[in-house]
Amino acid sequence: MTILATGPSASATAPAEGKGVGPLLRAWRERCRVSQLELALRADSSARHISFIETGRSRPSEEMVLRLAEHLDVPVRERNSLLLAAGYAPRYPETPLDDPSLDALRDGMERLIQGYEPYPALVVDAGYTVVAANRGIAMLLEGVPEKLMSPAPNAMRLTLHPEGMAPRIRNLREWRGHLLSQMERQIALQRSDQLRALYEEVAAYPLPEGAQDDEPAGPAVYFALPLRIEHDGRILSFVSSISTFNTPMDVTVAELAIETFLPADPATAKYLHTVAG
Known part of the structure; x- marks a missing residue:
């Protein structure tokens, strides 16, 4: 049995061009079939604030991006993409398997x-x-x-x-x-x-x-x-x-x-x- 070294993953992604974090978060929320109110309750926020984030009227903090991603069960790689789209540095490293x-x-x-x-x-x-x-x-x-x-x-x-x-x-x-x-x-x-x-x-x-x-x-x-x-x-x-x-x-x-x-x-x-x- 052999562990093979791996290069960039086949799921490598980047933030969608021309999209801020708001539309990306909305897409994840809709994919999960969660209302703004339900997401707000999960994330200890308000439906008004979630709406403002999704429409670009409010810039979420780094902590809020990660909190919303957690409650929407966003994959780790995509959480990095959300952070980048919001203007923050990626939080999760991508370490080669042979490291x-x-x-x-x-x-x-x-x-x-x-x-x-x-x-x-x-x-x-x-x-x-x-x-x-x-x-x-x-x-x-x-x-x-x-x-x-x-x-x-x-x-x-x-x-x-x-x-x-x-x-x-x-x-x-x-x-x-x-x-x-x-x-x-x-x-x-x-x-x-x-x-x-x-x-x-x-x-x-x-x-x-x-x-x-x-x-x-x-x-x-x-x-x-x-x-x-x-x-x-x-x-x-x-x-x-x-x-x-x-x-x-x-x-x-x-x-x-x-x-x-x-x-x-x-x-x-x-x-x-x-x-x-």
Whole structure:
């Protein structure tokens, strides 16, 4: 398992040209479907003051920008953009993942995903670049061509590319729809040309010839949408869980996500332990 150094994130953004902080805050408020009065109550302010900020009649303090961003659940990178638009310096640094100051973080992620073996687990950034993966993921990627693995593997390309894992996914239409919906939600929160380009690329991949969602053999009751994938002649079923860091103070850390795949049935769990043994 390797932690890869990362450059600028695929979600890198800048304040929209010609827009002050007021219109940006209004857009975030409307996206969250929160009224000016409700936001004011949350932020210990007044609806009149929120209205003045949004229309540009009042310049919010740095503390107010951060307070409103917190109550609107604005991503950390976008909080920097709001501060810049309001005339303040960015508050949150963006530290390269290979920086010595993040040694403890990298070590913790390594221990976490290695401890999850034999079940698959990986770490991705905001652009779905794989920055770490365990042996369970390596098993699922067996047979994927090297051109999809370098220079930096991307989880969406690896999964949906017709030469990647897609031909072995037995519920590809369902799983593809789930992944594309996940990307759409992320794009709605981040003004990222790179992420939108990735979405358009993977959404345009052709489905493997004859692809259709197979029905599970025998009785199967899943508590979440499973990933059903063939490995060495067997159909393995997983449900995934995504974890992020609580209250991150760094853009890089805020945009990391740890995805773990839990066996969705006893047969899959037994097979993984047998292979790992």
